[in-house]
Amino acid sequence: MRQHVNPLSRVHQQPLELPAPADLFERPQQPLHLDIGSARGRFLLAMAPLQPEWNFLGVEIRRPLVEAAERDRLALASGNLRFLFCNANVSLLGWLGALPAGRLQRVTIQFPDPWFKNRHHKRRVLQSDLLEALAAALPAGGELFLQSDVTAVIEPMVALSEASGWFLRPPEDGRPWRADNPLPVATERERIVLAQGLPVYRVLYRRRAEAAHNPSASHAGH
Numbered sequence: 682m683r684q685h686v687n688p689l690s691r692v693h694q695q696p697l698e699l700p701a702p703a704d705l706f707e708r709p710q711q712p713l714h715l716d717i718g719s720a721r722g723r724f725l726l727a728m729a730p731l732q733p734e735w736n737f738l739g740v741e742i743r744r745p746l747v748e749a750a751e752r753d754r755l756a757l758a759s760g761n762l763r764f765l766f767c768n769a770n771v772s773l774l775g776w777l778g779a780l781p782a783g784r785l786q787r788v789t790i791q792f793p794d795p796w797f798k799n800r801h802h803k804r805r806v807l808q809s810d811l812l813e814a815l816a817a818a819l820p821a822g823g824e825l826f827l828q829s830d831v832t833a834v835i836e837p838m839v840a841l842s843e844a845s846g847w848f849l850r851p852p853e854d855g856r857p858w859r860a861d862n863p864l865p866v867a868t869e870r871e872r873i874v875l876a877q878g879l880p881v882y883r884v885l886y887r888r889r890a891e892a893a894h895n896p897s898a899s900h901a902g903h
């Protein structure tokens with residue numbers, strides 16, 4: 682399996698029409714958790730049975746991983762979980778815009794690919810259009826959870842989130858980084874990093890009711 686795919690390649694720039702929630706889940710009206718870059722899916726495969734009152738959607742740009750995750754999901758007969766192949770920056774924006782108000786309640790972007798070089802920054806998963814679409818779809822209080830083991834990856838995500846003015850870190854979120862994972866399941870990458878005794882950098886945002894006029898007021902302080 683190739684480690685990275687180039688999201689800017691022509692094939693990954695083709696927009697895909699994603700099914701509406703009504704066509705994805707047994708109980709579409711349940712709150713939705715969207716995991717961007719779900720890879721082999723083990724995080725959501727463990728989350729879905731733990732929180733049956735939520736729906737879970739994983740999106741992933743590497744098709745074979747989505748197919749394998751969907752096979753496991755079908756074997757579990759899990760009506761609150763789906764995995765979709767897409768480039769989140771191309772195919773998710775319109776889909777998010779069409780969601781019923783209040784449906785999306787939690788977004789996770791965990792250990793995204795480390796595109797370090799400046800000339801590769803357009804390959805990073807959290808781009809400003811996607812962040813704006815997430816902010817527009819999340820209700821006030823909705824969660825955006827980011828984690829990575831690479832500061833050069835998480836710092837630009839934090840900078841973008843805070844510059845948008847839409848996201849606030851609650852006081853209980855540690856500074857500069859949140860110490861614990863608020864979710865009951867660690868991702869595949871997270872387990873590897875923790876097993877090596879390496880640090881994980883985490884931030885849990887809540888969507889503000891209104892965009893802040895002075896976004897720097899909510900700065901994480903690093």
Ligand SMILES: C[S@@+](CC[C@H](N)C(=O)[O-])C[C@H]1O[C@@H](n2cnc3c(N)ncnc32)[C@H](O)[C@@H]1O
Pocket residue numbers: 685686688717718719720721740741742743767768769770790791792793794805806868869870871
């Ligand atoms: C390093 S893996 C981490 C996977 C998982 N979140 C974890 O923590 O174990 C990052 C995943 O994001 C996916 N990804 C990167 N850019 C993406 C994009 N634009 N749209 C969807 N998925 C993307 C990659 O293919 C990869 O599987």
